[in-house]
Amino acid sequence: MGPGREMTKTPPIIRGSPVLLPLLLVVLTGVYIDGYKPVIIMHGIFDSPKQFKTMSLFISKVHPGTEVTVIDLYNNLDSLKPLWKQVQGIRKVFDSIVQKAPDGVHLLCFSQGGLICRALLSMAPNHNVDTFISLSSPLAGQYGDTEYLRWVFPNWIKTTLFHICYNRVGQKVSICDYWNDPHHRYRYLQGNSFLPKLNGDSLHDDMKEWRKNFLRIKKLVLIGGPDDGVITPWQSSQFGFYDSNENIVEMRNQEFYKNDTFGLKTLDARGDVSTCVHSGVKHTSWHSNDTVFRSCIEKWLT
Numbered sequence: 001m002g003p004g005r006e007m008t009k010t011p012p013i014i015r016g017s018p019v020l021l022p023l024l025l026v027v028l029t030g031v032y033i034d035g036y037k038p039v040i041i042m043h044g045i046f047d048s049p050k051q052f053k054t055m056s057l058f059i060s061k062v063h064p065g066t067e068v069t070v071i072d073l074y075n076n077l078d079s080l081k082p083l084w085k086q087v088q089g090i091r092k093v094f095d096s097i098v099q100k101a102p103d104g105v106h107l108l109c110f111s112q113g114g115l116i117c118r119a120l121l122s123m124a125p126n127h128n129v130d131t132f133i134s135l136s137s138p139l140a141g142q143y144g145d146t147e148y149l150r151w152v153f154p155n156w157i158k159t160t161l162f163h164i165c166y167n168r169v170g171q172k173v174s175i176c177d178y179w180n181d182p183h184h185r186y187r188y189l190q191g192n193s194f195l196p197k198l199n200g201d202s203l204h205d206d207m208k209e210w211r212k213n214f215l216r217i218k219k220l221v222l223i224g225g226p227d228d229g230v231i232t233p234w235q236s237s238q239f240g241f242y243d244s245n246e247n248i249v250e251m252r253n254q255e256f257y258k259n260d261t262f263g264l265k266t267l268d269a270r271g272d273v274s275t276c277v278h279s280g281v282k283h284t285s286w287h288s289n290d291t292v293f294r295s296c297i298e299k300w301l302t
Contacts, residue, residue, distance in 0.1 A: 037130055038067040038101050039301060040094065044111025044137075045148065045174065048075035054288040055108070062298055069097055079112065080152065083177040083194050087119045094120050094127075104130040106301050110287055111137055111231070115178055119198055121217060122210035122262065131219040131300045136231055136286045139222070140241035140254065141180025141195055144232025149175065159183070166191025182242040200261025207261065215263040223276045223286070223296045230283035238275050239264065274300075 039059055041052050049070035056068045071093055074086045098105055107129045109117035114137020121129060145158045152175055153161060165176035166187045177194035181187070189196050196202040200211075224237025231237050239251035251257055257264050267273050276296035281289055 035103075036063045036066040036302060037103060038069065038097065038105045040097055040105055040107050041068065041070045042090070042107070042109040042113035042117050043070065043075070043079075044113045045079045046076055047079065047110070047113075048072070051284075052110075052287055055293070058290065058293045058298075059301060063301055066301070080174050082172050083112075083116060083119070083174050086174070087116055087123070090116060091120055091124065095124065098124075098126075098128050101128065104128040106131045106133065108133045108135065108297070109137060110135045111283070112174060112178075113137065114139060115195070115198070118214075119194075122198065122214050125209070125213050127213065127216055129217050131221060132217050133221040133297060133300060134223065134237065135297075136224050136228055136234075136237050136283060138178050138231050138236045140199070140236040140239050141178050142175070142232060142236065143180055143182060143242060144230075146230050146232060148230060162187055162191075180241065182244050182246060185244070198262070199256045200259070201256055211261070211263045215266060217267075217272075219272050219274065219300060220264075220267055221274045221276065221296065221300055223278070223292065225278040225281050227280050228283045228286075238277075 041055065043049065043051060049072050052070045056070065059066050059068050071090055073090055073093065074081060079086075105128060107117050107121070109132070114134040117132060117134070118139065121127060121132060143158055149156075149158070149161070152173065153164070156164060158181075161179060162181040162184045164170045165173075165179040165181075166184070170176040171191070171193050177192065179188075179192065180195060189202050197204055200207055222238040224231060224234050226234050228234045228237070233240065233242060233248055235241065235248050235250065239254060239257065240248050241254065243249050251264070252268070256262065257268075260266055264273070278289075278292055278296070281292060286292055
């Protein structure tokens, strides 16, 4: 599905040594600190690893010695490249990390990065991701006149963007890969090559395998809030979305949930879907908000 071979860079690792630091703490305090699972972070659109220095520090402070890797690929304007191309390039780095972590890893993915991680979890047959934390990601799609949209498509508004998104040209821009126009459902299913396939809204030969792979995770954490200002509707961060009248259909009433197309209903039935809603948090502040980290993220990174 993805295009040709990608040049990948070795991702920067922000770390306190997972071996030396606990040993030092034993010497100084006499208290042994068990190791924590590595954390892989995937940034969002127009972002790069530098936006996640605060999040990395949050993690290191509460769980000393945790190895934190922020994927250093498709940064800034490169984040506009087609998502299948990004998934292909990032998977090489993702696979190399999980192969070196026999006890598993945690995956923390922000905004557009949450969709990339969804695809990785579906396509990687032997991944060992323990907890997938989706931080304000448009998991059910995006449909809103936000500043991001105006920056990329200055001459278009949400009611007309389907004309450009649902064709070969539009599908070369990442935003169009999850643009979900509720008033043009047929065009969305026919012209969007990414999100309908990922969520099982359009049938394909890999559905059974992707579902099995996704269900390897032990926990799914969905974080979002009503004052986000970018993810539209904000409920998309928790798999809710508009119907054709732009009324919100929450996760458990979505067809992909009821049909369990990629395993979401099964995860929920297992008790392994957790939601966390915070008001007053703007989109670009989720990954640097201490309250969000303490109440929504910290407890899962063990």
